[in-house]
Amino acid sequence: MPSIIGIAKGGRDIPIVHRVIKVHERQDTGEVNVLTKGDNNPEDDRNGMLYAQDQEWLKRHHIMGRAVGFLPYVGWLTIVMTEKPTVK
Numbered sequence: 552m553p554s555i556i557g558i559a560k561g562g563r564d565i566p567i568v569h570r571v572i573k574v575h576e577r578q579d580t581g582e583v584n585v586l587t588k589g590d591n592n593p594e595d596d597r598n599g600m601l602y603a604q605d606q607e608w609l610k611r612h613h614i615m616g617r618a619v620g621f622l623p624y625v626g627w628l629t630i631v632m633t634e635k636p637t638v639k
Contacts, residue, residue, distance in 0.1 A: 555618035558587065558609065560601065565629050566615040569596060575608060584608030 557566030569587040572595060576583045586608055588595045596602050602609070 554585075556585070556587065557615040557618070558601065558613055559615050563633075565633055567601060568618060568626065569601070582610070584610055585614070 554571040555568060556571060557568050560567050567589075569589045571585045572588045573586040574583060575585070584607075586595055586597065587601070589599070589601075592599055597607060
């Protein structure tokens, strides 16, 4: 099962949750970088608005956590809370 991670974006309290599609480990430093993709996005996150301009990989400090379970439709709650602050 592929890893699903929460990504810190622009100081938001609620992480963006996307799937890891590639892992790149540097042999010289052991540093691990990842490439992600949202399930509803046609391309990886380098081509969207998630990564900074010219950013190729996410580094450890971008990652807030890893998903360990699955609850259908719960993501809609975070979307509503983000889009409609009065619901918070």
